[in-house]
Amino acid sequence: MLLIRCPYCQQTLPELEFTYAGQAHVARPDAANKQISDEEWRDFLFIRTNVKGPHYERWRHAHGCGRFFNAVRDTVSDRFLITYKVEDPRPELSDLLEKSE
């Protein structure tokens, strides 16, 4: 069982409190104000990376504060490189790897 740091609660807690919520940084195209092509909408709905290694993904602290947050987790080692708030910018992988060395 993993330990996951909730960036809102600022606590490292057991995986049981969290649920996985898919790939991060998939922005919903603004269909209200722009013409969105079928391909663009398809990509938003279905096209996902399948990373072997560091993966940007979302988690929800479902049995805690209820907040969705972002994380970078290595899918090979199952280790979190970082968790961060939804409103925080996407961290550069090179910085993270440097830090984790």
Place this chain on the structure above:
Amino acid sequence: MSSFRVPGRGRIDHQSPVEFSFDGKKITGVKGDTIASALLANGIHLMGRSFKYHRPRGPVSAGSEEPNALMGTRRGPGRFEPNTRATVQEIWHGLEATSQNRYPSLEFDIGAVNDRAYMLFSAGFYYKTFMWPKSFWDKVYEPFIRAAAGLGVSPTETDPDHYASRYLHTDVLVIGAGPAGLASALASARAGLRVTLVDENTEAGGTLLSEPQAVIDGSQAWDWVEKAVAELKSLGARVMTRTTAIGYYHQNMVALCEKLTDHLPAPAANMPRERMWRVRAGQVILAQGALEKPLVFDGNDRPGVMLAGSAQTYLNRYGVRVGNSAVIVTSHDSAWYAAFDLADAGTKIQAIVDTRANPDSTLLEGAKSRSIRVLAGYTATRTEGRLRVKSVRVNPVSNGKVGAPETLTCDCLLMSGGWTPSLHLFSHTKGSLAWDDEKQTFLPDRKTEDCEIAGAGRGLWGIGAAINDGAEMGALVARHLGRDAVAATYDVASDRPGTGISHKELPTDLNPGKARAFVDYQNDVTAKDLRLAVREGMHSIEHVKRYTTNGMATDQGKMSNINGLNIAADALGKPQPKVGLTTFRPPYTPTTFGAFVGYHKGDHFDVTRKTPIDSWAEENGAVFEPVSMWRRAWYFPKDGEDMDAAVSRECRATRASLGMFDASTLGKIEVVGPDAVEFMNRMYTNPWTKLAPGRTRYGLLLGDDGFIRDDGVIGRLSDDRFHVTTTTGGAARVLNMMEDYLQTEWPDLDVWLTSTTEQWATIALNGPNARKLLEPLVEGLDISADAFPHMSIAECKVAGLPARLFRVSFTGELGFEVNVPAAHGRELWEILWEAGQQYDICPYGTETMHVLRAEKGYIIVGQDTDGTVTPYDAGISWAIGKSKPDFVGKRGLERPDLVAKGRKQLVGLLSRDGKTKLEEGAQIVLDPNQPIPMKMVGHVTSSYHSDAAGRPIAFGLVEGGHDKMGDTIYIPMPEGVIEAEVTGTVFYDPEGARLKL
């Protein structure tokens, strides 16, 4: 007392006899014995039959790695366990043990015919033997294989025991309480850390228990162990024995299985049999030591053939000499000491046969002083003896040539092929292993977790080396955890350090093709099988393993892995590290299902959610059905009614007068805030801006793919407050989806979402008399038809209780849904029940609810839709607010496939004969005479007998269904093809007049 027990020797209580039975025979052991040590004390080596060849077998080890001495153990009804390792199971008065895999008896086993036919049962014999003819597979081969497969017999009764589970947080977890583990734990505990020390044995000490001659800092080994444990306890350390670390998981979580009652004669009834611990440790020290390897030669599996170190353990821990006349065959120094200890205890050592030409001089002196014959540079080529080894054939080897044989008689043969570091748990972490050429074994290399390996686990040999390494590692992890810690140094006298070499099969002058030289005892895999597998093209060690089943038994190859690797590497002509090891997986030793299940059984297996009115339903004879995690009243049978009769009556009563229904499981979400209406506009397909407070609307929720996700009636209580209802099963999912969009797509919206499913009890009243019942009970609200029309919501009091009242209908009748605080749910139900007697009020369950809604063409999301159905497909596109700039699913609905022709659409289906009820899930075809496989164009989603329609009714999803009104479709069933007409979905009161009463 038998002649094999050495008076005064061992850690057993010689004065406390314990009686148990083995195959019905009464056996006397003493307190502290295992089944194996007690049987050996009685001169019994034959304890089981092997898996494939049914060869007679005895214990080859004295620990949890035992592959042979597996038996059934029983403690009264229901408490039977197969494959108990006799070398681990402690005896208690009345224990019943039975041997396995033999018929009619252990001494005479018909299955042993397999042993004579061993040429037929070579590696991969399943694949070769059972290939042809194909038709034999189902009727002949598979039943035969299934009957022959498996070791031991599964218990058939329910396990009456209970099992516990716990979490534990500790600074340092030390696994293994031998010299290295004890010293590690002491070093960490002295540094002020919380330490947990676990060992699978009955007591701490490990190797020190088998080597009482060692002297540590002036104390005899056993005294030192006692002092060390006492100090650990005084420092607050937790010392857990009979506790196996079964798995090592991410971020230093280790699972421990603690055995609590299996060794007790009469455990208290409330005592759990086992307790599973989930330990999260700051640092882990693996001090699991090493396991001794057998030597591989013809007949190395006869009862009486045993690992030398285990014989030493039986002598020193249990006071048992494993025989009167022993031959030692070894490639490692350690077996010499076993010989010396046994010789000193009175066993005649016929010879020490060492495969090495030049054994250490101090060993030779030790042998000489005991007048033990030494045969150095020898090999063992065969043993004899059916139920017990009688002799061993040995030959000198010089320059690779095997010389003339000599036969040595014996009643036990003690072997040692060297030692393998026990790195199973380390391997669970995906830590990498590196081959050590000098030690001819794998040692730990790169680590992935915060752990250290101490002692024999990293190839160190001897108590002095292990204990000092343990102290170093204990201090090291303390420093990792920020403590000042310096390792103690231990002075060990009478230590027995040593070295050895590693072998593939021992050289022989006999035909190796006929040798029964076992590598994996439990799965009956021989050296010949491994070589055959390589010859037949298995070039990866993983393929060799699966083809031969080497290492695939319940011991996971604890003793066979390195020998198997040596032989496979030799056959492949590659060095061992190029061949590699197979993967070790948890659990380290076989673990009961009970320990994993813990408390999650029976009523605790899964959550059963019950409404506040559930108890009334139970008292009034309801039959229940599970709906998501809820238990819901299905129907209320009267006087022996079956379901159909009860449902028909409930339907009639509701349409004729009044029905009441517990709708408390409906999901409820309170959507509140200045931006609540904008949020609702974006989430649901419907427009909400113009919905006035006090009004409700059917809300439809899509995914961004355009498919229907959920639905429910939504009431607006005020400008900034909505009472959203969802399907029973969808409540959590819908709230999660709402939170997702609110938090991550529209964080600018000022809205709060709160689940209120369990805060409200909801009672639905339906039928022409619903208002008459309710009106006198309502305070603060006019519920007349004009003042409170269909699709209204208001807060008021009902029967003096604060309530949210909906005028809404899922039946097509005049309907109300009364929400009151959950604590008042049953109280209100009973008030309505009493007051409703004048209208013959009828409580109904979910089945009647389903029929009534289907008669009106109301869909159930998840039954009539399946995640690929759009509002157009379902015929509810009227619920879409097309002029809204955006809502979840709006763009999705324009996807090419969603606007394409020929989609499956929801239609009504009426069987042409007016009598046949269709089967839900049945497939639909357009031409019943087409050849199989037929083209299926849809399926039946809902089907009921309708009292109101006077015939069966159904819904189905049919390709292009909306354009097929009046057409005939066909439903092929085993009894014949059913013809049905495609119709609209409303079967009752299509004008909706009854809603407006």
